Amino acid sequence: MKVNRRKFIKRLLIVAASVEAIFLLKDGVSKVDTSSSKDLFNAGRVDSFEKNKLYPFSTGQFFLKRYEDGGFLALSVKCTHLGCIINTNSKSGGFNCPCHASQFNQFGEVLSAPATRPLDIFPITIENGEIWVDTKKPVKRSNFSKSQLSYA
Incomplete structure (x- = not known):
């Protein structure tokens, strides 16, 4: 499968945005108040x-x-x-x-x-x-x- 530059950059941006979204969701879930x-x-x-x-x-x-x-x-x-x-x-x-x-x-x-x-x-x-x-x-x-x- 041949990938041109435009498709490569588009896929790279999608992967980067997905990874960032995962970290944001994980960080938001872990901020539950567990005062001790x-x-x-x-x-x-x-x-x-x-x-x-x-x-x-x-x-x-x-x-x-x-x-x-x-x-x-x-x-x-x-x-x-x-x-x-x-x-x-x-x-x-x-x-x-x-x-x-x-x-x-x-x-x-x-x-x-x-x-x-x-x-x-x-x-x-x-x-x-x-x-x-x-x-x-x-x-x-x-x-x-x-x-x-x-x-x-």
Whole structure:
């Protein structure tokens, strides 16, 4: 059977499109929500965090703060104004946005605009002395509440 250039290219494109379609279908089917502890970020043991200290987790994209009363809060590193990565402010114990000068207190509440709401937080689970942070589910909030802290 003799195949000319036009038929060859046409068949090649059909094969390539078919292979791509198979991968797209396979990827779509495999994205079923199977949340488990594998999806959670292991921050470490509770007793390895000192009170009144802030611990940055660049791989998890959050700051873990342990407060004086022993409560933990996982704060997002993204400013709620435009998503810039925030810096810590060692003088105030809070956070600064280098892009547009928003400032946040130690609980992530807005001290100065243009940000209009507090930093997002991530749910924390403490099991067997280990701290697990769910970085897949940021929680938007309008203010700080003591109920947002997690205790061992």
